[in-house]
Amino acid sequence: MKQKSFTSVVILNWNGVHYLKKFLPVLIKSVKKTPETKIVVADNGSTDNSIQLLKEEFSSVEIITLDKNYGFAEGYNKALALIDSDYYVLLNSDVEVSENWLNTLVEYMDENCDVVACQPKILSYLDRNRFEYAGAAGGFIDKYGYPFCRGRIFGELEEDKGQYDAIIDVFWASGACLMIRSKDYWEVGGLDKDFFAHQEEIDLCWRLKSRGKRIVCNPQSVVFHIGGGTLQAESPQKTYLNFRNNLLMIYKNMPDKELNKILSIRCLLDYLAAFHLLLQGKFSNFKAVLKARSDFQKLKSNFTEKRNENIQYSVQISTPKCRTKNLLVEFYLKGNKTI
Secondary structure, eight states, rough: OOOOEEEEEEEEEEHHHHHHHHHHHHHHHHTTTTTEEEEEEESSSSOHHHHHHHHHHOTTTEEEEESSSSSHHHHHHHHHTTTOOOOEEEEEETTEOOOTTHHHHHHHHHHHHHHEEEEEEEEESSEEEEEEEETTTTTBBBSSSSSEETTEEEEOOBSSSTTTTEEEOSSSTTTEEEEEEEHHHHHSSOOOGGGGGSSSHHHHHHHHHHHHHHEEEEEEEEEOOOOOOOSOTTTTHHHHHHHHHHHHHHHHHHOOHHHHHHHHHHHHHHHHHHHOOOTTHHHHHHHHHHHHHHHHHGGGGGGHHHHHHHHHHHOOOSSOOOSSSOOHIIISSSSOOOO
Protein backbone atom coordinates (compact mmCIF):
# COMPACT_ATOMS: atom_id res chain seq x y z
CA MET A 1 0.00 0.00 0.00
CA LYS A 2 1.38 3.40 -1.02
CA GLN A 3 2.31 5.62 1.90
CA LYS A 4 0.23 8.77 2.11
CA SER A 5 1.96 12.10 1.52
CA PHE A 6 2.27 14.60 4.34
CA THR A 7 1.25 18.20 3.66
CA SER A 8 2.10 21.38 5.55
CA VAL A 9 -0.06 24.44 4.93
CA VAL A 10 2.21 27.36 5.79
CA ILE A 11 1.01 30.93 6.31
CA LEU A 12 3.67 33.63 6.43
CA ASN A 13 2.17 36.26 8.72
CA TRP A 14 3.18 39.86 9.24
CA ASN A 15 0.87 41.95 11.43
CA GLY A 16 -2.11 40.04 10.07
CA VAL A 17 -3.93 39.27 13.29
CA HIS A 18 -7.27 40.35 11.80
CA TYR A 19 -6.83 37.94 8.89
CA LEU A 20 -5.78 35.07 11.17
CA LYS A 21 -8.82 35.59 13.34
CA LYS A 22 -11.11 35.72 10.30
CA PHE A 23 -9.74 32.96 8.08
CA LEU A 24 -7.98 30.41 10.31
CA PRO A 25 -11.22 28.81 11.62
CA VAL A 26 -12.34 28.05 8.04
CA LEU A 27 -8.89 26.70 7.15
CA ILE A 28 -8.72 24.47 10.23
CA LYS A 29 -12.15 23.04 9.49
CA SER A 30 -11.23 22.28 5.88
CA VAL A 31 -7.90 20.65 6.74
CA LYS A 32 -9.61 18.16 9.06
CA LYS A 33 -10.89 16.47 5.92
CA THR A 34 -7.36 15.96 4.61
CA PRO A 35 -5.37 13.45 6.71
CA GLU A 36 -1.62 13.80 7.24
CA THR A 37 -1.82 17.58 7.21
CA LYS A 38 -0.74 20.31 9.58
CA ILE A 39 -1.13 24.08 9.61
CA VAL A 40 1.89 26.24 10.38
CA VAL A 41 1.94 29.99 10.89
CA ALA A 42 5.41 31.47 10.42
CA ASP A 43 5.40 34.90 12.00
CA ASN A 44 7.61 37.35 10.13
CA GLY A 45 8.48 39.66 13.02
CA SER A 46 4.95 40.93 13.70
CA THR A 47 4.44 43.77 16.17
CA ASP A 48 0.72 43.15 16.67
CA ASN A 49 -0.74 40.43 18.90
CA SER A 50 -0.66 37.66 16.27
CA ILE A 51 1.37 35.28 18.43
CA GLN A 52 -0.85 35.84 21.44
CA LEU A 53 -3.96 35.13 19.36
CA LEU A 54 -2.50 31.91 17.98
CA LYS A 55 -1.53 30.62 21.42
CA GLU A 56 -4.86 31.51 23.03
CA GLU A 57 -7.35 30.61 20.29
CA PHE A 58 -5.64 28.26 17.81
CA SER A 59 -3.69 25.70 19.80
CA SER A 60 -3.74 23.18 16.93
CA VAL A 61 -1.68 25.51 14.75
CA GLU A 62 2.10 25.16 14.86
CA ILE A 63 3.97 28.46 15.30
CA ILE A 64 7.36 29.41 13.90
CA THR A 65 8.63 32.75 15.18
CA LEU A 66 11.09 34.67 13.02
CA ASP A 67 13.09 37.46 14.64
CA LYS A 68 12.24 40.14 12.04
CA ASN A 69 10.39 40.78 8.78
CA TYR A 70 12.44 38.94 6.15
CA GLY A 71 9.98 39.62 3.36
CA PHE A 72 7.96 37.01 1.50
CA ALA A 73 10.84 35.13 -0.13
CA GLU A 74 13.38 34.76 2.67
CA GLY A 75 10.66 34.52 5.30
CA TYR A 76 9.26 31.45 3.59
CA ASN A 77 12.71 29.96 3.01
CA LYS A 78 13.57 30.25 6.69
CA ALA A 79 10.24 28.78 7.78
CA LEU A 80 10.12 25.92 5.27
CA ALA A 81 13.66 24.87 6.17
CA LEU A 82 12.26 23.95 9.60
CA ILE A 83 9.36 21.89 8.24
CA ASP A 84 9.61 18.22 7.26
CA SER A 85 6.88 17.57 4.70
CA ASP A 86 6.27 16.02 1.28
CA TYR A 87 4.19 18.98 0.12
CA TYR A 88 4.31 22.62 1.10
CA VAL A 89 1.30 24.84 0.56
CA LEU A 90 2.25 28.51 0.68
CA LEU A 91 -0.97 30.25 1.66
CA ASN A 92 -1.55 33.98 2.13
CA SER A 93 -3.17 34.97 5.40
CA ASP A 94 -5.94 36.84 3.55
CA VAL A 95 -7.28 33.76 1.77
CA GLU A 96 -10.57 32.04 2.54
CA VAL A 97 -10.49 28.39 1.47
CA SER A 98 -13.41 26.29 0.28
CA GLU A 99 -14.50 22.98 1.74
CA ASN A 100 -12.44 20.49 -0.31
CA TRP A 101 -9.77 22.80 -1.69
CA LEU A 102 -6.79 20.97 -0.19
CA ASN A 103 -7.95 17.40 -0.62
CA THR A 104 -8.51 18.12 -4.32
CA LEU A 105 -4.94 19.40 -4.74
CA VAL A 106 -3.35 16.59 -2.70
CA GLU A 107 -5.18 13.88 -4.64
CA TYR A 108 -4.17 15.48 -7.93
CA MET A 109 -0.51 15.75 -6.95
CA ASP A 110 -0.47 12.18 -5.62
CA GLU A 111 -1.90 10.92 -8.93
CA ASN A 112 0.38 13.06 -11.14
CA CYS A 113 3.93 12.52 -9.96
CA ASP A 114 5.37 14.49 -12.89
CA VAL A 115 3.67 17.69 -11.65
CA VAL A 116 5.88 19.54 -9.18
CA ALA A 117 3.59 22.46 -8.29
CA CYS A 118 0.01 23.57 -8.68
CA GLN A 119 -2.47 26.24 -7.69
CA PRO A 120 -6.27 26.35 -7.30
CA LYS A 121 -8.64 28.75 -9.02
CA ILE A 122 -8.27 32.04 -7.16
CA LEU A 123 -11.39 34.19 -6.99
CA SER A 124 -11.92 37.57 -5.36
CA TYR A 125 -13.13 37.47 -1.77
CA LEU A 126 -14.85 40.84 -2.27
CA ASP A 127 -16.47 39.90 -5.61
CA ARG A 128 -16.80 36.15 -5.50
CA ASN A 129 -17.87 35.71 -9.13
CA ARG A 130 -14.75 37.44 -10.44
CA PHE A 131 -11.14 36.30 -10.66
CA GLU A 132 -8.59 37.74 -8.25
CA TYR A 133 -5.49 39.56 -9.46
CA ALA A 134 -2.87 37.37 -7.79
CA GLY A 135 -3.00 34.22 -9.87
CA ALA A 136 -6.61 33.91 -11.12
CA ALA A 137 -6.72 30.60 -13.06
CA GLY A 138 -3.00 30.15 -13.67
CA GLY A 139 -0.14 32.34 -14.81
CA PHE A 140 1.87 32.91 -17.99
CA ILE A 141 4.29 35.52 -19.36
CA ASP A 142 4.39 37.19 -22.75
CA LYS A 143 7.42 37.41 -25.04
CA TYR A 144 8.79 40.43 -23.16
CA GLY A 145 8.42 38.98 -19.68
CA TYR A 146 5.14 40.59 -18.61
CA PRO A 147 3.10 38.26 -16.36
CA PHE A 148 -0.60 37.65 -16.90
CA CYS A 149 -3.18 35.01 -15.97
CA ARG A 150 -6.16 33.17 -17.29
CA GLY A 151 -8.85 35.54 -16.05
CA ARG A 152 -6.59 38.57 -15.51
CA ILE A 153 -4.53 40.70 -17.86
CA PHE A 154 -2.91 43.70 -16.18
CA GLY A 155 -5.72 45.13 -14.00
CA GLU A 156 -8.57 43.69 -16.08
CA LEU A 157 -10.36 40.97 -14.10
CA GLU A 158 -12.83 38.66 -15.81
CA GLU A 159 -16.05 37.27 -14.39
CA ASP A 160 -15.77 33.56 -13.68
CA LYS A 161 -18.20 31.81 -16.02
CA GLY A 162 -16.43 28.48 -15.99
CA GLN A 163 -14.36 29.45 -19.04
CA TYR A 164 -11.11 28.42 -17.34
CA ASP A 165 -12.25 25.30 -15.49
CA ALA A 166 -9.96 22.96 -17.43
CA ILE A 167 -6.87 21.64 -15.66
CA ILE A 168 -3.91 22.90 -17.70
CA ASP A 169 -0.16 23.33 -17.56
CA VAL A 170 0.81 26.92 -16.75
CA PHE A 171 4.02 28.92 -16.69
CA TRP A 172 3.68 29.99 -13.07
CA ALA A 173 1.48 29.29 -10.06
CA SER A 174 0.48 32.01 -7.63
CA GLY A 175 2.26 32.52 -4.32
CA ALA A 176 -1.11 33.39 -2.80
CA CYS A 177 -1.84 29.65 -2.77
CA LEU A 178 1.01 27.54 -4.10
CA MET A 179 1.34 23.80 -3.55
CA ILE A 180 4.80 22.41 -4.30
CA ARG A 181 6.76 19.25 -3.66
CA SER A 182 9.36 20.05 -1.01
CA LYS A 183 12.18 18.21 -2.80
CA ASP A 184 11.64 20.27 -5.95
CA TYR A 185 11.37 23.51 -3.97
CA TRP A 186 14.82 22.99 -2.49
CA GLU A 187 16.33 21.42 -5.62
CA VAL A 188 16.11 24.80 -7.40
CA GLY A 189 17.06 26.80 -4.28
CA GLY A 190 13.63 27.90 -3.07
CA LEU A 191 12.44 31.49 -3.42
CA ASP A 192 15.08 34.10 -4.19
CA LYS A 193 15.55 36.12 -1.00
CA ASP A 194 17.02 39.05 -2.96
CA PHE A 195 13.57 39.72 -4.45
CA PHE A 196 12.18 40.42 -0.95
CA ALA A 197 8.59 40.46 -2.27
CA HIS A 198 6.67 40.36 -5.59
CA GLN A 199 7.23 38.02 -8.56
CA GLU A 200 9.47 35.70 -6.58
CA GLU A 201 7.05 32.82 -7.20
CA ILE A 202 7.21 33.48 -10.96
CA ASP A 203 10.99 33.34 -10.77
CA LEU A 204 10.78 30.06 -8.82
CA CYS A 205 8.38 28.57 -11.36
CA TRP A 206 10.55 29.74 -14.27
CA ARG A 207 13.50 27.86 -12.81
CA LEU A 208 11.35 24.74 -12.46
CA LYS A 209 9.94 25.05 -15.99
CA SER A 210 13.42 25.56 -17.47
CA ARG A 211 14.42 22.25 -15.91
CA GLY A 212 11.53 20.55 -17.68
CA LYS A 213 9.15 20.37 -14.69
CA ARG A 214 5.36 20.62 -14.96
CA ILE A 215 3.28 23.27 -13.15
CA VAL A 216 -0.49 23.11 -13.23
CA CYS A 217 -3.61 25.06 -12.34
CA ASN A 218 -6.36 22.80 -10.98
CA PRO A 219 -9.56 24.92 -10.97
CA GLN A 220 -11.52 22.10 -9.31
CA SER A 221 -10.00 23.53 -6.12
CA VAL A 222 -11.17 27.07 -5.30
CA VAL A 223 -10.03 29.73 -2.82
CA PHE A 224 -11.01 33.38 -2.30
CA HIS A 225 -8.32 36.03 -1.93
CA ILE A 226 -8.68 39.57 -0.60
CA GLY A 227 -5.38 40.75 -2.10
CA GLY A 228 -3.41 43.94 -1.56
CA GLY A 229 -3.28 43.30 2.17
CA THR A 230 0.33 44.46 2.51
CA LEU A 231 0.88 46.90 -0.36
CA GLN A 232 -2.01 48.53 -2.19
CA ALA A 233 -2.10 48.54 -6.01
CA GLU A 234 -1.10 52.21 -6.27
CA SER A 235 1.78 51.87 -3.80
CA PRO A 236 5.04 53.29 -5.25
CA GLN A 237 6.89 50.58 -3.32
CA LYS A 238 4.84 47.91 -5.08
CA THR A 239 5.49 49.59 -8.44
CA TYR A 240 9.20 49.63 -7.67
CA LEU A 241 9.37 45.98 -6.62
CA ASN A 242 7.32 44.77 -9.58
CA PHE A 243 9.44 46.60 -12.16
CA ARG A 244 12.78 45.81 -10.51
CA ASN A 245 12.03 42.17 -9.80
CA ASN A 246 10.57 41.58 -13.24
CA LEU A 247 13.81 42.77 -14.81
CA LEU A 248 15.92 40.69 -12.43
CA MET A 249 13.76 37.65 -13.17
CA ILE A 250 14.24 38.12 -16.92
CA TYR A 251 17.99 38.51 -16.48
CA LYS A 252 18.20 35.39 -14.30
CA ASN A 253 16.17 33.10 -16.53
CA MET A 254 15.85 34.27 -20.14
CA PRO A 255 17.83 32.04 -22.58
CA ASP A 256 20.97 33.56 -24.07
CA LYS A 257 19.61 33.93 -27.59
CA GLU A 258 16.70 36.07 -26.36
CA LEU A 259 18.16 38.05 -23.45
CA ASN A 260 19.83 41.11 -24.99
CA LYS A 261 16.99 41.79 -27.42
CA ILE A 262 14.35 41.48 -24.71
CA LEU A 263 16.20 43.73 -22.26
CA SER A 264 16.69 46.40 -24.93
CA ILE A 265 13.00 46.43 -25.80
CA ARG A 266 12.04 46.42 -22.13
CA CYS A 267 14.18 49.48 -21.55
CA LEU A 268 12.04 51.41 -24.04
CA LEU A 269 8.76 49.97 -22.74
CA ASP A 270 9.62 50.72 -19.12
CA TYR A 271 10.39 54.36 -19.85
CA LEU A 272 7.13 54.61 -21.79
CA ALA A 273 5.33 53.19 -18.76
CA ALA A 274 7.05 55.73 -16.52
CA PHE A 275 6.03 58.58 -18.82
CA HIS A 276 2.43 57.32 -18.81
CA LEU A 277 2.42 57.38 -15.01
CA LEU A 278 3.78 60.92 -15.07
CA LEU A 279 0.99 62.03 -17.43
CA GLN A 280 -1.52 60.54 -14.98
CA GLY A 281 -0.06 62.68 -12.19
CA LYS A 282 1.40 59.68 -10.37
CA PHE A 283 4.77 61.27 -9.72
CA SER A 284 5.81 58.88 -6.93
CA ASN A 285 5.09 55.87 -9.14
CA PHE A 286 6.95 57.54 -12.02
CA LYS A 287 10.02 57.90 -9.79
CA ALA A 288 9.57 54.30 -8.61
CA VAL A 289 9.93 52.99 -12.18
CA LEU A 290 13.07 55.08 -12.76
CA LYS A 291 14.56 53.84 -9.49
CA ALA A 292 13.68 50.25 -10.38
CA ARG A 293 15.56 50.52 -13.67
CA SER A 294 18.52 52.20 -12.01
CA ASP A 295 18.72 49.60 -9.25
CA PHE A 296 18.39 46.77 -11.76
CA GLN A 297 21.53 48.00 -13.52
CA LYS A 298 23.34 48.22 -10.19
CA LEU A 299 22.20 44.78 -9.03
CA LYS A 300 22.56 42.87 -12.29
CA SER A 301 26.15 41.79 -11.72
CA ASN A 302 25.16 40.30 -8.36
CA PHE A 303 22.79 37.95 -10.20
CA THR A 304 25.27 36.70 -12.81
CA GLU A 305 26.14 33.58 -10.82
CA LYS A 306 22.45 32.75 -10.39
CA ARG A 307 21.88 33.24 -14.11
CA ASN A 308 24.79 30.97 -15.00
CA GLU A 309 23.43 28.25 -12.73
CA ASN A 310 19.94 28.53 -14.18
CA ILE A 311 21.19 28.37 -17.75
CA GLN A 312 23.49 25.43 -16.88
CA TYR A 313 20.61 23.29 -15.60
CA SER A 314 18.08 24.40 -18.18
CA VAL A 315 16.80 21.86 -20.68
CA GLN A 316 14.78 24.48 -22.60
CA ILE A 317 16.21 26.22 -25.67
CA SER A 318 13.64 29.03 -25.48
CA THR A 319 11.30 30.39 -22.84
CA PRO A 320 8.71 27.67 -22.15
CA LYS A 321 4.93 28.16 -22.16
CA CYS A 322 4.90 31.91 -22.87
CA ARG A 323 2.62 34.01 -25.04
CA THR A 324 4.42 34.91 -28.26
CA LYS A 325 2.55 38.17 -28.81
CA ASN A 326 3.25 41.53 -27.17
CA LEU A 327 0.80 41.82 -24.29
CA LEU A 328 0.96 45.64 -24.29
CA VAL A 329 0.03 45.88 -27.96
CA GLU A 330 -2.74 43.28 -27.59
CA PHE A 331 -4.22 44.94 -24.50
CA TYR A 332 -3.83 48.67 -25.10
CA LEU A 333 -3.86 48.98 -28.89
CA LYS A 334 -6.02 46.04 -30.00
CA GLY A 335 -8.30 45.96 -26.96
CA ASN A 336 -7.87 42.24 -26.30
CA LYS A 337 -8.71 41.96 -22.58
CA THR A 338 -8.78 38.17 -22.30
CA ILE A 339 -6.28 35.41 -22.88
